[in-house]
Amino acid sequence: xxxxxxxxxxxxxxxxxxxxxxxxxxxxxxxxxxxxxxxxxxxxxxxxxxxxxxxxxxxxxxxxxxxxxxxxxxxxxxxxxxxxxxxxxxxxxxxxxxxxxxxxxxxxxxxxxxxxxxxxxxxxxxxxxxxxxxxxxxxxxxxxxxxxxxxxxxxxxxxxxxxxxxxxxxxxxxxxxxxxxxxxxxxxxxxxxxxxxxxxxxxxxxxxxxxxxxxxxxxxxxxxxxxxxxxxxxxxxxxxxxxxxxxxxxxxxxxxxxxxxxxxxxxxxxxxxxxxxxxxxxxxxxxxxxxxxxxxxxxxxxxxxxxxxxxxxxxxxxxxxxxxxxxxxxxxxxxxxxxxxxxxxxxxxxxxxxxxxxxxxxxxxxxxxxxxxxxxxxxxxxxxxxxxxxxxxxxxxxxxxxxxxxxxxxxxxxxxxxxxxxxxxxxxxxxxxxxxxxxxxxxxxxxxxxxxxxxxxxxxxxxxxxxxxxxxxxxxxxxxxxxxxxxxxxxxxxxxxxxxxxxxxxxxxxxxxxxxxxxxxxxxxxxxxxxxxxxxxxxxxxxxxxxxxxxxxxxxxxxxxxxxxxxxxxxxxxxxxxxxxxxxxxxxxxxxxxxxxxxxxxxxxxxxxxx
Amino acid sequence: xxxxxxxxxxxxxxxxxxxxxxxxxxxxxxxxxxxxxxxxxxxxxxxxxxxxxxxxxxxxxxxxxx
Numbered sequence: 001x002x003x004x005x006x007x008x009x010x011x012x013x014x015x016x017x018x019x020x021x022x023x024x025x026x027x028x029x030x031x032x033x034x035x036x037x038x039x040x041x042x043x044x045x046x047x048x049x050x051x052x053x054x055x056x057x058x059x060x061x062x063x064x065x066x067x068x069x070x071x072x073x074x075x076x077x078x079x080x081x082x083x084x085x086x087x088x089x090x091x092x093x094x095x096x097x098x099x100x101x102x103x104x105x106x107x108x109x110x111x112x113x114x115x116x117x118x119x120x121x122x123x124x125x126x127x128x129x130x131x132x133x134x135x136x137x138x139x140x141x142x143x144x145x146x147x148x149x150x151x152x153x154x155x156x157x158x159x160x161x162x163x164x165x166x167x168x169x170x171x172x173x174x175x176x177x178x179x180x181x182x183x184x185x186x187x188x189x190x191x192x193x194x195x196x197x198x199x200x201x202x203x204x205x206x207x208x209x210x211x212x213x214x215x216x217x218x219x220x221x222x223x224x225x226x227x228x229x230x231x232x233x234x235x236x237x238x239x240x241x242x243x244x245x246x247x248x249x250x251x252x253x254x255x256x257x258x259x260x261x262x263x264x265x266x267x268x269x270x271x272x273x274x275x276x277x278x279x280x281x282x283x284x285x286x287x288x289x290x291x292x293x294x295x296x297x298x299x300x301x302x303x304x305x306x307x308x309x310x311x312x313x314x315x316x317x318x319x320x321x322x323x324x325x326x327x328x329x330x331x332x333x334x335x336x337x338x339x340x341x342x343x344x345x346x347x348x349x350x351x352x353x354x355x356x357x358x359x360x361x362x363x364x365x366x367x368x369x370x371x372x373x374x375x376x377x378x379x380x381x382x383x384x385x386x387x388x389x390x391x392x393x394x395x396x397x398x399x400x401x402x403x404x405x406x407x408x409x410x411x412x413x414x415x416x417x418x419x420x421x422x423x424x425x426x427x428x429x430x431x432x433x434x435x436x437x438x439x440x441x442x443x444x445x446x447x448x449x450x451x452x453x454x455x456x457x458x459x460x461x462x463x464x465x466x467x468x469x470x471x472x473x474x475x476x477x478x479x480x481x482x483x484x485x486x487x488x489x490x491x492x493x494x495x496x497x498x499x500x501x502x503x504x505x506x507x508x509x510x511x512x513x514x515x516x517x518x519x520x521x522x523x524x525x526x527x528x529x530x531x532x533x534x535x536x537x538x539x540x541x542x543x544x545x546x547x548x549x550x551x552x553x554x555x556x557x558x559x560x561x562x563x564x565x566x567x568x569x570x571x572x573x574x575x576x577x578x579x580x581x582x583x584x585x586x587x588x589x590x591x592x593x594x595x596x597x598x599x600x601x602x603x604x605x606x607x608x609x610x611x
Numbered sequence: 612x613x614x615x616x617x618x619x620x621x622x623x624x625x626x627x628x629x630x631x632x633x634x635x636x637x638x639x640x641x642x643x644x645x646x647x648x649x650x651x652x653x654x655x656x657x658x659x660x661x662x663x664x665x666x667x668x669x670x671x672x673x674x675x676x677x
Contacts, residue, residue, distance in 0.1 A: 089624045092631025221673035224616035235616035279658045504638035
């Protein structure tokens with residue numbers, strides 16, 4: 001690998017340092033909102049869609065994204081964006097199936113779902129797979145950050161990874177999910193601005209859009225790669241590995257995203273978040289992470305960059321070519337933002353699975369929440385260390401894209417099949433789920449030893465590449481066949497036992513969530529005066545407010561500070577315990593709930609019915 | 612050039628997308644009468660067509676046919 005350092009100026013280092021200070025400050029400021037494991041993992045389930053959408057973009061875009069997609073963009077053109085532009089395929093499964101079931105079922109993780117939907121042994125296997133998947137993701141992100149810093153500063157790849165991992169681990173350990181969300185909001189904005197800034201500066205250097213467009217070969221301008229060649233980057237492989245297996249895995253089994261969706265105030269907000277993410281921000285992110293590669297190709301055509309420039313370093317080389325001192329530092333800060341926002345999410349997620357699915361149920365079920373919070377913080381730091389240990393493993397692959405693709409294609413298909421069938425197929429049995437995970441993983445491992453197994457699914461892809469991407473389709477098919485066969489040979493759980501856990505029983509999930517039948521009559525949000533009283537059970541609203549919200553006693557409502565820009569940081573869910581007769585717009589709440597939601601009594605508030 | 616990839620994306624991808632929507636919508640969980648359900652469905656289908664139109668136009672634009 002080329003280790004030529006492209007060294008920035010002092011101003012660039014100052015900008016990067018400023019960025020680190022900003023992120024640390026964010027992390028520490030919002031750490032005070034974390035008092036319990038619910039806050040540490042779920043951020044108190046209080047946030048608005050716009051805040052989570054930006055933080056999700058920051059989590060999707062890892063530092064490997066800038067390096068990997070710029071390299072792909074440089075080699076293969078605009079088709080490098082196709083990975084980010086196919087998340088729409090899973091919208092139905094996510095928005096109408098998986099996410100409402102998770103939220104209303106108060107399910108905190110995939111292993112938790114498997115324990116309820118199937119059995120303990122399937123949950124244990126899921127725990128192992130999910131942890132492997134996420135720790136692996138931490139490792140690949142740290143590795144690519146090491147490459148970027150190596151290119152920029154000439155520092156050792158492993159040492160760079162260690163420094164960044166420790167910085168992330170510190171603020172996640174202190175602040176938990178709230179710190180992660182708030183820092184990721186800032187980082188999401190920084191990385192999008194950084195990506196777009198780079199493109200406009202690049203156009204300026206090249207002499208405008210026409211010069212850029214004409215500098216790209218025809219194949220580099222197309223939105224999709226060639227169908228089945230070359231074996232390193234072809235459409236059909238990316239479609240199945242990235243578009244299907246990896247996208248399902250990202251939103252369904254990546255605990256970081258599950259926690260992010262569960263930190264929203266309602267299912268309605270989850271839908272807004274996912275739609276705005278897939279339809280608006282992902283296309284923007286695709287452009288932001290890839291355009292350095294496209295610019296690089298046009299620059300090579302025009303002689304601005306040498307033809308033998310290393311694709312892995314194209315992002316840094318283009319940034320260094322087009323940016324003035326200071327701006328280069330900002331773009332590098334964007335790259336760092338992409339890394340840290342992904343790592344922090346994953347560190348928090350690993351901690352959630354380890355504590356909620358392993359430590360709490362099997363090691364210390366009777367310990368206090370304070371004790372579990374302490375363990376969560378220790379695990380967070382340990383997860384970062386495990387990611388560091390994986391850096392040399394990923395460094396042994398020739399291409400980051402291949403390393404990442406091989407990793408996800410091997411580990412995700414059995415899990416994706418088990419989750420999708422678990423949610424959508426009532427006849428899918430517990431034994432079938434276990435054997436799908438076990439047998440599917442075995443089949444994928446066998447296909448690594450004997451790639452010939454994948455040939456029937458190869459779509460004509462050259463076998464000399466070992467079918468790294470097509471392994472995902474093989475894994476999905478093999479897992480699907482095992483799932484169906486074993487389901488027909490084993491006993492299905494009773495309909496009662498899976499109520500609220502499968503599509504078609506969402507009303508039961510809502511009923512369990514609320515503790516009573518759901519009230520889904522549409523109501524209004526109401527601006528209210530908030531009062532605190534110890535004499536009420538939970539929350540009391542006036543008759544007038546109840547009418548405006550179409551709410552009844554027992555309904556769950558959401559009280560929030562009226563300042564929308566807070567994104568729900570000062571808010572709380574509560575159950576209406578009484579409706580008073582007065583014709584005013586006053587709400588009474590217990591001091592404990594006011595404290596839990598960080599509500600400030602003399603401020604304007606809003607109330608809305610959730611269910 | 613590259614047309615097969617474009618067709619595969621929206622044909623096979625479209626079938627998987629439609630399966631996710633139809634399986635859930637045909638259950639009793641969702642109803643056209645509920646505003647939230649209705650809007651979710653409209654946005655999802657509109658999103659699919661937007662992607663389809665956008666990437667098709669991009670494809671032909673890249674080939675200089677538009």
